[in-house]
Amino acid sequence: MANLRLTTAGESHGKALVAIVEGLPAHLKIDKTAIDAELALRQSGYGRGGRQKIECDRVEILTGVRNGETLGSPVTLCIYNKDYQNWENCMSDGGCDEGKMAQRALTKVRPGHADLTGCEKFAWEDARNILERASARETAIRVAAGGLFKAYLTALGVEIGGYVKEICGVKDEKTYAFDELKKAKQTETGMLDEVAAERAKERINALKNAGDTAGGVVEVRVRGLKSGFGSMMTYGEKLDARLACALMGIQAVKGVEFGEGFAVGSKSGAAVHDEIFFEEKRGFYRETNRAGGIEGGMSNGEEIVVRLAMKPIPTLMKGLRTVDLRRKEACVAASERSDVCAIFAMEIIAEAAVAEVIATAVAERLGGDTAAQVKERYDRL
Numbered sequence: 001m002a003n004l005r006l007t008t009a010g011e012s013h014g015k016a017l018v019a020i021v022e023g024l025p026a027h028l029k030i031d032k033t034a035i036d037a038e039l040a041l042r043q044s045g046y047g048r049g050g051r052q053k054i055e056c057d058r059v060e061i062l063t064g065v066r067n068g069e070t071l072g073s074p075v076t077l078c079i080y081n082k083d084y085q086n087w088e089n090c091m092s093d094g095g096c097d098e099g100k101m102a103q104r105a106l107t108k109v110r111p112g113h114a115d116l117t118g119c120e121k122f123a124w125e126d127a128r129n130i131l132e133r134a135s136a137r138e139t140a141i142r143v144a145a146g147g148l149f150k151a152y153l154t155a156l157g158v159e160i161g162g163y164v165k166e167i168c169g170v171k172d173e174k175t176y177a178f179d180e181l182k183k184a185k186q187t188e189t190g191m192l193d194e195v196a197a198e199r200a201k202e203r204i205n206a207l208k209n210a211g212d213t214a215g216g217v218v219e220v221r222v223r224g225l226k227s228g229f230g231s232m233m234t235y236g237e238k239l240d241a242r243l244a245c246a247l248m249g250i251q252a253v254k255g256v257e258f259g260e261g262f263a264v265g266s267k268s269g270a271a272v273h274d275e276i277f278f279e280e281k282r283g284f285y286r287e288t289n290r291a292g293g294i295e296g297g298m299s300n301g302e303e304i305v306v307r308l309a310m311k312p313i314p315t316l317m318k319g320l321r322t323v324d325l326r327r328k329e330a331c332v333a334a335s336e337r338s339d340v341c342a343i344f345a346m347e348i349i350a351e352a353a354v355a356e357v358i359a360t361a362v363a364e365r366l367g368g369d370t371a372a373q374v375k376e377r378y379d380r381l
C-alpha cells in the first residue's frame, strides 16, 4: 500500500473542486451520505454570507470506490460549483468574455487577503486570479476528503470531535467530556455554553451592522488513538508538528496550541507536566492531560487536544483603506459577498485536517492492503 496522500484542486467559481486521495486500503466502507452531512455542516453556522445560499455541496465519487467500498486505487472526489453557471463567461478555460472579465476584475486589493502579494508574485493585475484559489471554498473538498480519513479512523475506533471556544472575545471557559462535543454540531454557533452562544450571536450581529467581521478559537480532540503515532526521530515526523502544519494550512488560521499551549510559558514544571502512574490492569497512565496527548512528537494514548485561532474575515463590508493595484490610487478595499463569521465551518474543516494527519500517521506505521489488515495490526498494538 502506498502512503496516504491528499491533493486538491479547483477554483472558487470554477467548474468544480476535486481531490485525489491515494493509499487507502481496499474494503474500507465509504458512506457518501456521511460525507455530504459534513459538507452541509461546513456550509452552516451563524454569520455566514450569501455564497452558502447558492451552493448545496454534494460529493461525487469519481474513482476508487465500488458499491460503497474502496478498491485500494486512488479515490477521486468532486464537488461541482453551482455558482459556475453565473461565472462561466469569465471563469471557463477558454473563450471568456473580456468585458465580463474586466467587470469582475478585483483590483482594490483587500488587506488580510492574498490579493496584493499574490498578484505581485504571480504577475497578475486582476486579483481574481489569486483569490479564486486562496478562497476558503477550497476547504469544501478538504472536508469531503476528511470524510474518507474519518472512515479509516472510525474503523479503528478513533474518533474526532470539537467545538467553538471563542467568537471575537466571547469565551466559553468551561471544559467538556468528549461525548458532550457532538452537541456542538447541532448549535448555530458551534459553542456548547448557551449563554456564551447568545452573547456571541449578539456580537456577530453588531459586527455585521458595523460592516465588520469576526474570528475565534476552535478546539479539536481525538479519542482512542493508541500511543506511538508520530516520531521524535526527525522533526518532520513529529505528530504535533504535522498537525500544526495541516491546521496552519487552513485559510485564516493564525495560531495552533496543544494541551496547555501558550500558558506553559508562564507556569512551572510541576504545574505543567503530567505525572506517570502504573497499575497492573490499566498499565501506564496519567491523571492529567496538560500535554494534550502528545509527548516527544508521539501520541501518548491520552486524548489529543489542539486549539486553533482564526483571524477575522478579511473582506469587510465597510471596506478597509487600500490602494488600487492598477491605478496606484488610494481607495476602499473591494467588498465581495462575504462571511461575517465562519468559525463554525472552521471547526468542521479543522476536524478534517486532523483526520488527514492522524490517518496518515497510522497508515505509515501500520501499512496494510485491506481495511481488515489495518484493524488487526492496530488491535495488536
Ligand SMILES: Cc1cc2nc3c(=O)[nH]c(=O)nc-3n(C[C@H](O)[C@H](O)[C@H](O)COP(=O)(O)O)c2cc1C
Residues within 6 Å of the ligand: 049, 112, 113, 114, 134, 135, 136, 139, 250, 251, 252, 253, 311, 313, 314, 315, 337, 338, 339, 340, 342, 345, 346, 349
Ligand atoms: C470557512 C472559511 C470561510 C471564509 N470566508 C471568507 C469570506 O467570506 N471572505 C473573506 O474575505 N475571507 C474568508 N475567509 C478567510 C480567507 O480565506 C483567508 O483569510 C485568506 O485566504 C487569506 O489567507 P490567510 O488568512 O491564511 O492569510 C474564510 C476562511 C474560512 C476558513
